[in-house]
Amino acid sequence: MTDTSDTRPADGGERAPQPGWLHRLMRWIPLIAPLLLWAVPCWVLLYTGQHWPLPVTLIGTFLFVLGPVCMPLAMVRGHGRRQEDRAAIIGDTLLGTSWVLFTWSVLTGVPLRFALAVADAGGPEDRARAVTWAALGITAALLTWGHAEARRVPRVRRLDVPLPRLGPGLDGTRVVLVTDTHYGPLDRARWSARVCARVNALEADLVCHTGDIADGTAERRRAQAAPLATVRATRARVYVTGNHEYYSEAQGWVDLMDELGWEPLRNRHLLLERGGDTLVVAGVDDVTADSSGLPDHRAHLAGALSGADPGLPVLLLAHQPKFVDRAAAAGVDLQLSGHTHGGQIWPFHHLVRLDQPALAGLSRHGARTLLYTSRGTGFWGPPFRVFAPSEITLLVLRSPHAPPAP
Template sequence: MTETSDTRSTAGADEGEGPPRSGVQRLMRFVPLIAPVLLWAVPCWVLLYAGQHWPFPVTLTGTVLIVLGLIAMPLAMVRGHGRRQQDGAAIVGDSLLGGIWILFTWSVLLGVLLRLALTLAGVGGGQDRARIVTWAVLGTTAVLLVWGYAEARRVPRVRRLDVRLPRLGAGLDGIRVALITDTHYGPLDRARWSARVCETVNSLEADLVCHTGDIADGTAERRLAQAAPLGTVRAALGRVYVTGNHEYHSEAQGWVDLMDELGWEPLRNRHLLLERGGDTLVVAGVDDVTAESSGLTGHRAHLAGALDGADPGLPVLLLAHQPKFVDRAAAHGVDLQLSGHTHGGQIWPFHYLVRLDQPSRAGLSRHGARTLLYTSRGTGFWGPPFRVFAPSEITLLVLRSPR
């Protein structure tokens, strides 16, 4: 693998104040205040007050627990993810957030659908139906919390797929590309998990190993023990990495430097050439689309710079953290973009909100006449230590030539 381009980019000029805020934009400012209240208030109503007529001590105890959760969650999140960066508080806040999201979801679904089904079936009176709904919600939530935690903490299963690229030369047919992304090393110490992930990657005997960003939540110095196993990853032709948006919350240049020290090639708006059997593949990478707003000199997503000097007749494999970069990739005739960021939704039904911001939640999709996009569900998890109906993955893509 040989380096052919190394383009350094600078952030653009200040944009100014911009147009006045619309009514919707002003309303959105209150979402962070309203959303937590709804997350806790809806389960409180469905479980305790919607016709159950529990004994007063039960109602009082349940209400107190709900109120304590409502108060504790934002306080723990601020202490855990704010200036103090207290890992213990972050674990508490993240766990409460994941737990109440699951409880809220099934309070809404079962509170409406199960209650309706019981009514239509003529099961019991109003109080009986209400209590059946309560126990169904609590039981479903408990099962999903245990299962979701196990799914989040396990070593991801390997997802294998063949990807046919019409411009790929016959000499590169069968080249094996391993993809990991969104490892999100964080408050929960996952050094052993990290080592086992790297062992799994090594077992794939890949030609090229890619990490498409969001290595960790926290600085490189703080998460070094968890990230260190990345240095043991083996690849026949190279290991390449691009930044994700979370690097720009945690001293991105420190992560770029660490990955370089661990033997990975940071593709910061540049490309490499991968050669085999007389044929060549351009392997390019760009900074995350949030890089420019970080204020770090030289950090921004610059695809033209990444491809500068590359033969336009060669196939291009592009690493870009966020799937929505694919519009630019398609405009430049990229053959295959590898991305992460979405986590596949991580906790259902957040899946549907992901699609409001990204063109793909998971898997292989086509964009334009030539460009394919593969979106990984991610190798780790962010924040809440749960994965519900969105399993993590290590991906092995076998690139196929049409000949």
């Protein structure tokens, strides 16, 4: 028998499990990622055979060294305890810029150089310089276009959603979804008013906001959120918290939305009745509420559906798509979510897929449950959207029992 007495602590208790290599690696990511985001483009664009004049190499290297120093400092000042909006704008912009530049330095570095070599286009130095100019040109174009995409009023995405249990009286019910407005360091009060005007033009029965209203407290972002009071719906305006509310005094946002005339569905439901038929509209706090430490804040689906007739169809608001596992187990008919931003800046969507079951659009989960995941109405952090356009969503609920249109 192996003697294990030397592995036990002196007090006789069990030795704490040692963290695995992946856990240890994750601790270093906040330090490693900024370095890689700037170091890789620096190497690809300046030091892989281009032979730039010395002043160009020195100035370029200085700028690439400045990036991983300035970006974290600005992010800390902007999003840390100081909450300095100007610093946040600088840090967020540098983050988005470095991500796009890193992506296209990698994507053009090897493939373009290989294609030029196969085509026998110029010498090695000419091909290396072509890679640099291509990466810089693509990055500049995508950042310019991506910024315009992030700042514009979202286009309306309309789709019919068939719900087998929906009564004929509710056929044609118009549900508008806005989410992830992320009012923040960039003042978007005018943008907010224009978004609300576009929502009102859709003549919705039900308007839903599935969280992440802002980055910052309700007191600080009140002016940007104030236009939400102008949103109109024939039946109800409902709201659930997102994870970003729990970074910024969530209860303050719940209170402000209530003040603006929206009904916070905090683990509760209301009934939408039309034509003799009824739809249960339920909402839950974001899943991060469970660890927020705030009293009575948690994601509690059973509480949200408590007292509802199990024979009625259920529309559920839950900020994160991954809540759909619980929704499907409870027999929810349709869950509306946001959170993913559709990836916001390609190819970040590959990382989002590691955490969420859906990126954007309508998907089926289990025998009954449909999930609609919005790409979001605003943007978070970097003021760019690249290949992930924002949206205001109009979902028209359809009943299989409704008589055909004449």
